[in-house]
Amino acid sequence: MTDHVLRLLRQHAHLAELAAFPFDFDLRRAEHGEPVRLASGGPLRPVAGDDTGGTYFVCADGSVLYADSEGSAGIIGSSVDEALEIVIGLPGWRDHLDLSPSDGPEKILARVTETEDEFREDYGIDEARPELRAALGLSERSPVELIGMLHAALLRTEPDFLLLNAEEGCAYHLLDRHPRPPLWEQVLARGRADLAALRAGDRTVWDATAEDPVRRRLALRATQFDRADGDLELLRHLLHYESAAGLTDELRLAALLVGLRGRAEDLRPVYALRERDFDAACGLSDMPGPDADGAALREWAEELDDSLFGTDPADEPLCTWTELAADQGLTEVARTALIRRLDAIEMDQGLLRHPGAPKKPGKLDPSPLGALAQDFERLGDRVQALRAQRLYTALQDTEWDRVSARLTQARLERETGQLPQAGNTLAALRDILDSPADDSLRHLHRVNLGRFIAEEHYDLTRALADADLPEEARATLAAADEIRGRLSGAAATAVRERAEDVAERVRDQRDLV
Structure with missing residues (x-):
């Protein structure tokens, strides 16, 4: 259907002219002006443009991505048909990007009517609209329905359709400013579901969750932010399996959640790991021994909780969620978050300053850039890794660090x-x-x-x-x-x-x- 509609526009000059004027979908303006690509690496085909310098692209699944000339982009339809229904039905759609179904029919209709009245002063939209719809076989929908379609399309932009400047690697801004769920909510969804099943006593879920390293980590993270007095048995079960994996952040988390109960005997798997594993012995050296009393255990657990964990997922470092996203196969979710973070640092290197540090030149901590480079490499995105590494290299202070950073930069340049x-x-x-x-x-x-x-x-x-x-x-x-x-x-x-x-x-x- 997508190719059919485009073919009709290309074959019939009159229809193409109507689409271009008054609806500003001009097949002759398909050149965007700067090289762009999707962060996901998917195909991107420019098909039309408008008189503001914006471009309409068709993606692999048929979705239409609109990129303006000011560095913003967003999905505006799941197909060319849907995008044209919106462009024709809402000729001022770019002025309605802030509207959503939650605004209600009255507000939506008032805004659309006001915009269309302004269009009518200069353009014959009432004559052109039914003719173009009929010729292209497009449905006639109410403005309220079209705003709902546009809103739903815009919310699909990230993570799969994040648009990048192909030369610089930075991302386009979102076309809209609608709120999105926080990253942690999407990443933690499986863990929260498993935690609910664990609490319900489903033994098949107990074993399946505990034996799967990713599900186990997610379930432990879910308990971090949703704590209940009756969780000791399931925490002990997860702790037993996590201790077999060696020293991890989730092992520390499980140990403190169990340690808050003040019973040293519940931490036997951790003590055994500490005896046989050097890294665990070092990483958990401050944990009271197996003969510790409940007060000492609780004090240790509370201090570890305050310093490294806590109960608010919004306080967790970005890498917690991007690593868990990648481990679940949510690669584009992780990539999008990391690119947005790298873009923010590139625009404002003050973000590398430790909170409370004096605002003096040269007092920046470049380590987050090094961590970003490593995170991108783990995702297989050496282009973004190189971008982060170059920024990291430029901020090194000692000759050793400059040499080491340039060595990694040279490797990434060679590999790309x-x-x-x-x-x-x-x-x-x-x-x-x-x-x-x-x-x-x-x-x-x-x-x-x-x-x-x-x-x-x-x-x-x-x-x-x-x-x-x-x-x-x-x-x-x-x-x-x-x-x-x-x-x-x-x-x-x-x-x-x-x-x-x-x-x-x-x-x-x-x-x-």
């Missing part, structure tokens, strides 16, 4: 096919090594960082050779060999096989020339 940029980044890294401004790199060639730098140079050399860039490959190989020559014996030995393989690859390429 930006080989010249990777070469430039490694060149800047070498400049630091040659003339460091502090002594943080004094042991570089005796630790793993030196080895990793050499390995990345060899990896880039191979990539350059594979890309048929022999001169660049030879220059990078020479730099790699020089760095390898500075390494200690063990580090140099560890790199030797890679160095020999890459050198042979470069020689083979030279022989072919």
Whole structure:
């Protein structure tokens, strides 16, 4: 049906003219003006535009995404048919983005009537509308119904249809300002459902939830924000299984929720883990021992609760919810939240300042950017990871941190096919090594960082050779060999096989020339 309507407009000039004027759906304006893409990577086909510089795109499922010229975008219909019903039935639809069914028919009709009266002063919409609807086979719907359709479509924009500037990677703003449920609500939905079933005593759910690592974590998070006196048995059950997974944030959470009851015997799985696992012994070293009294356990649990957990999901760090979203397969939910956070930091680096810290230049904490880069990599989105990493690199203070950050940046540039940029980044890294401004790199060639730098140079050399860039490959190989020559014996030995393989690859390429 979508292609049918577009085909009619393309085949009949009169219909295309009516769509363009007075309804501002112009097939001749399908060029958006800047390269864009969906964050999800789905196809995006421009089909029309308007006289404000906005563009209508058709997505893989037929949904129509409208992007204006000011950096905002949103779904306005589940198909071209639906989008045209809205555009034709509400010629001032862009002025009604704030309306929703909750406003009621009276307010909706008054607003639409006012807008259409203004249109009638300049455009013959009453004559053109029925003709275009009939020719395209579109339904005649009331303004109230159309506002409901538009509202529902707009709310579908995120996460699957988040529009990005293809060159910069930043996201378009939402076209509307309607409230959305918080991220945690969507992520925690499964956990809350499982918690209700656990409390109902469904033993099949008890085992299925406890044995599934993701469901178990979600159920524990649900109990964090919905605590009940009768939860001790189910908490002990979940704690038993979580302790088998080693030290996790959810194990700490389960331990404190059980510890709040003040019974050391309920924490036996944690004590056993602490005995056999070094990380758990360190991470839970402040937990009172198995002979502790109830008051000491409760005091420990309350302090841990206050410092790391709490009862308000809105206070949890973003990474809690994006990691749980990704673990559930809600990749686009996680990606959207992370991109929005990265955009916010890029626009206002003051967000990197610790609360209460003096507002002085240079007093920023870049670690959230490093964490974002890692989160994007876990999602498989190296483009956004590189964007975060470049910002992170620019904010490093010591020469060690600058070198380490540039090393990761160069790897991401290489892995995304930006080989010249990777070469430039490694060149800047070498400049630091040659003339460091502090002594943080004094042991570089005796630790793993030196080895990793050499390995990345060899990896880039191979990539350059594979890309048929022999001169660049030879220059990078020479730099790699020089760095390898500075390494200690063990580090140099560890790199030797890679160095020999890459050198042979470069020689083979030279022989072919």
